[in-house]
Amino acid sequence: MTKKLILVCCLFVVNPTLARAGDDVPQWLQQAAKINVPSYEKDVQAVVLLNEEQVSVSADGRVTTVQNFAVRILNREGRSYARAGVPYLTDTGKVRELRAWLIRPSGEIKYYGKDEVLDVISDPNDIYNELRVKAVLAKDAAETGAVFGYQATSEDRSIFGEEEWEFQDRLPTLSSRFTLTLPAGWKPASVVFNHAKIEPQVNGNSYTWQLDNLPPIKEEPASPEVTNLAPRLAVNYVPGDGGGGALRTFTNWAEVSRFISELHDPQAEPNDAVSAKARELTAAAKTELDKIRAIGDYVQRLKYISIDFNVGHGGGIRPHTAAEVFAKSYGDCKDKANLMRAMLKAVGITAYPVAIYSGDPNYVREEWASPGQFNHCIIAIKISDDTQVATVIQHPKLGRLLIFDSTDEDTLVGDLPDFEQGSFALIAARDDGALMRMPVTPPEANRLERQTELVLRPTGAVSAKVSEKSVGQSAVEERRLFRHLSRPDYTKRIEAWVTRGTGGARISQISPTDNASGEFSLALEFDAPAYAQLMQQRLMVFKPAAVSRLESLFLTEAKRQYPIVLEPYAYDESVRVTLPDGFQVDEMPDPVKLETPYGSYATTYESKDGQVFFTRKLVQRAATVPVDQYNAVRSFFEKIRAAEQAPVVLARK
């Protein structure tokens, strides 16, 4: 159904009109269209000629934003950049004007006015969402060489005295500037991320930050997110007297903590029903960890749904009451964290909401105290020394805190989604709150262990038994498939995985077990008619890693622009191959042993009593490897691939 909803958005066709009197191309766009564009690599699809935003703040918190944007299309794929999108909140904001122009290489001008503007829901999946987008889509009218530009004026009412600005996305940008106009006597304080500090140009009460000639940001595998590469600006502004007036301002993280606590704490009181359920869930729990697991599992399995009212007034931060969420059996991240907090409280365990950014562990910066840096809510649970798991941090005042994401239903208590590990997050505990680095689990905590028994036949056929156990984020991947695919689809997925390494495999047994402690195990049995290749009835060749051989590399380009981000991961496999009668080992690959700061890898081979024993072990550490070490990282994985592709050669006795 969701697909249908998205599809229908595409049914609307924009039919631009020829420019009429009054729709003349504004001066700034005419000038931008005349700019000579530098030459770029041929895969650069478009170049932003001007990216400008002018924000005017009034003393009562009203904010007026004017956007001027121009982009030149460099090839056919770049046509998709001929678009405008101006978001607004239905409760506090509006888009007063959105006009766009397409200047074709012939000089012909297309105008996009009121009748061509789409008004689109921001997320068709949400049942209720106050965020909408006014948009112009000019892709189908655009062509290589055309310039698309738009100007928009929108109004909103802010609750925070702060602004954020991204100077560019991935496209090269020739001129990017942000201008903030404040009431007399107000002062801005700015911080720039991913770039050296930029001093604003001051003109009366207006402050302008500008960057020019920004190069394209190429997409590379295992790269930092673009939000960690593109220059970003954050500005706080306060009246001259230092007070925020109608606006909420923050100078340190403790203030942000108090602000979030004020919104969350009153919502986290358990009522009788919540308390009763908490007691029921933990009735059989013997330890503190058992209680946390029981409640965590219950909350994670509640249906996720986000319904935020009054977002423009802070409704996006305040959870619904725990009682309400429990009664409805659904909620979003903050609702779930809040309900869990209430349930834990009911059984005598203290917990705190944690504000975090989901999707990029390096997004949140310590130097800018702002709730605007977060988009997600998890939970920190105060635990005793008896509870030992990998996701614990030590808070200077609150003590040991177990960090848990009550929304990600496949990452169990004691683990944390990899995209949150290592991120700065705010423990919201009123005056004791602090921005803290989230735990990073070691590779061993995300390990997969596999034992494989292969019995080779003289024809090259094989009978195989594979037994896997995974924990941490390795288990999450397995669990996600197991929990979310229907049984027939899960079987198909396993069959596809096995046949990728062993063509023609017939699987006779698939036994998955999802253990509440976080371990996921999978046992398989299969036969394949031609696993080993028989050569002239003399030699037999096979690869001892029957499944999940590293076939494909992700670092293959000769040059690299950005650091390599590696996530913690480990696997450890033992393979025992029973050789067919009449054959003996003629040649085995040399063992491999690699040791680097970001990981280690080793293989061993042994032949004994008609059997071959093979082991492989990888430990990949969480790391952001500088780009000057790219060749070494690339070589590390190339060697692993070569090792896993290396065959064993048997010869007839």
Place this chain on the structure above:
Amino acid sequence: MKLFPRILVFSAVAVCLGFFLSVRSFAVGGDDWRPIDPSELKSNDPVVDKDADAEVIFWEAKVVDEVQEGVDTVYPRTVINHYLRIKIFTDRGKESQSKIDIPYETDTEIKDLAARTIKPDGNVVELQRKDFFDRTIVKQGGKKVKAKSFAMPNVEPGAIIEYRYREVRNNSLSFYERLDFQREIPVRSVKYSMKPLAIPGFGFQMRPFNGNIQNDFEKKTETFSFWMTNVPAFHEEPKMPPEYEVRPYLLVFYTSADDAERRGAQYWSAFGKRIYDNYKSYFKVKDEVRQAATEAVGSAATDEEKLQKLLDFVHAKIKNASSDASGLTDADRAKLKENKSAADTLKRGVGTERDISLLFGALATAAGFDVRVVRVGNRRESFFNQSLTIPYFLSSYDIAVKVGADWRVIDPSSSYVPMGMLLWQEEGEQALLSDPKEPSFIKTPLSPPQKSMEKRNAKLKLSDDGTLEGDITVEYSGHVGIELKRLNDGDSPAQREQNLRDKIKERMSTAELSEIKIENVTDPVKPFLCTYHVRVPGYAQRTGKRLFLQPAFFEHGIEPLFSSSARKYDIYFHYPWSEQDEVWIDLPTGFSLDNADAPAPFGAGQISQYRVSIGATQDGKTLRYKRDFFFGGGWNIMFPTTSYPSIKQLFEAVHTQDNHTITLKAN
């Protein structure tokens, strides 16, 4: 650049969809819920499919076409009363069934919406009016697409959910409406009641497809009923027939009373005459068309040559406004004037696919050929069955030209389709030949495997570290080439190169491509051609005294076509195809062939053959690998489910043989 200013929402991890509820009981749509069978509530065993995560207990839709009288107007409308009851068995069922969206457009109203959850303990939680959200998904000018959205409360394994609503489609009748009987979860019982509108001069038709759809008629209410029981869930499978060849559905439509009365050949005869009448004026040749035909035909002597010249002429002179390769933008298209005759199309040099076909027809007429419009089935959507007398399924238009005693079907509007072929979806299909007297069906030919060939050549050099490097040429003809042209013709040259890189790296991640040339992308006749230089580190595996090499370079890294052991639907290949590989590999100094035995040939009669030969030059320094494969010979592209094990086995054998490795021994 700043997307969401001043908006702070902690809800980024939308990992799943949600539901909305009110625990207070308030029936929006009245008290028309049907009683719950306690055994249904108690049971945790699926009825239709033992692996089901949720099952529809019943699904009913009462469809009434009627006339609504307004203050000053009378207009038709379709009113559908929907009612669904679903049993939840697992968390996956909870996840997939808890949130409901009912999209609707400007002229449609959703009324009397009601929904409730019956918990496993029998307690009922009913949604309130405020729990239903009326969302505008998108609006532009006066047009809107909206959705009624709601979440079912307290859904858990064992619960039953149900909802009902009235859908009023104003200014609409059930015209070629597909009424589905299958969903993404199994259905125990599905029933449509249909009350058509009596329109003087028109008849109403209801045609069931693909399942044991039962029917009945209640005279008193003049209502037809169609139902099915125990309908399994719909799942997609690789190489399956078109979706609506396997999904059960009911097609409902109005036709003229005359057509409704006609059966079989009588129907098609009348229909074929109408097509002839509709288009005959386009083939009345004007001077400029005659002159163009004369110039185009030039000195061509045979009918074949003449038609080829005419086809070349329209491809060269007339821009296809529908094609990405035309370079036209939507704005350009909006400006195009309608071509009312072949002469208009000729004069303007641009036209729709229909314009181009009709111009070709007019030119061929001018050149002295007998020409007809043909309506052709489209195998991409469904397989045409003339006994059903539904022209809806003859969705393609082509031109038939009489050559000798035979009619030759030509598709002039598809730029890349050569003479003698049609688009794959139109080949091997029934085509209705229009005629003033005796319209008839002819069958379009299915091109043999050799016409759709991937012809690949590699001249490579192997290094002693296993790196393979050299020059590649690949030529794609027939349907393989047409599909590639259509995929690439709208892309920039840089993107075409990237498409090729992606395709190669998908199976050989270490491959480095350079000197890429992609030719004939928009050429109507020449095969799609790629040449490039490739370097693949780690292609061959090195051990202490040997190198192991897979000589089937073009198959390296390709996964088996079929991996699933279970199969539900027939196996359907779009068209027959063939592959012809020739690979030359210079062997590294210090190594010699230890074994160069070739895998044994095998096949499946006329359907498919696989043959490989491996040899070395006399000096033993160069390996030559030849591979020939085809599939779909003898017009065999569709196989029953029972043949799945054999088909799977055949492609597994291809995969195994393609992975055949030879050994080089260190001297």
